[in-house]
Amino acid sequence: MSGEWGxxxxxxxxxxxxAAVTYLTRAGGYLVLSRFKRIPPRVDxxxxxxxxxxxxxxxxxxxxFNGTAETLTLAICLIIGLRVPMMAMFAIGWAIIVGLRAVGL
Structure with a gap:
């Protein structure tokens, strides 16, 4: 039975x-940092x-590596991200990418 074990x-x-490796990585990081009374400035x-x-x-x-629509959308989101909240930027970026892909960019 190839492809099966146990x-x-x-x-x-x-x-x-x-799942086990992910859990151990997260728990290990917590355990290491919990040993410090104060987190050193460089680690912080x-x-x-x-x-x-x-x-x-x-x-x-x-x-x-993607097309013109993605690059243009990322550039626009970079600019508007400085002015609007993050969720608004995501919504605007989504609308822009959908529009640009619809017109064939």
Missing amino acids: GLPTTFWIILAS AALNAVPAAVLATLVAPAAV
């Missing part, structure tokens, strides 16, 4: 292992930079 499909074991600065770094890794490939 009577269960391989996909089940992959999902289970992924690094943790504060994580959301921006994750966002950049998600947005940059879309700007570089």
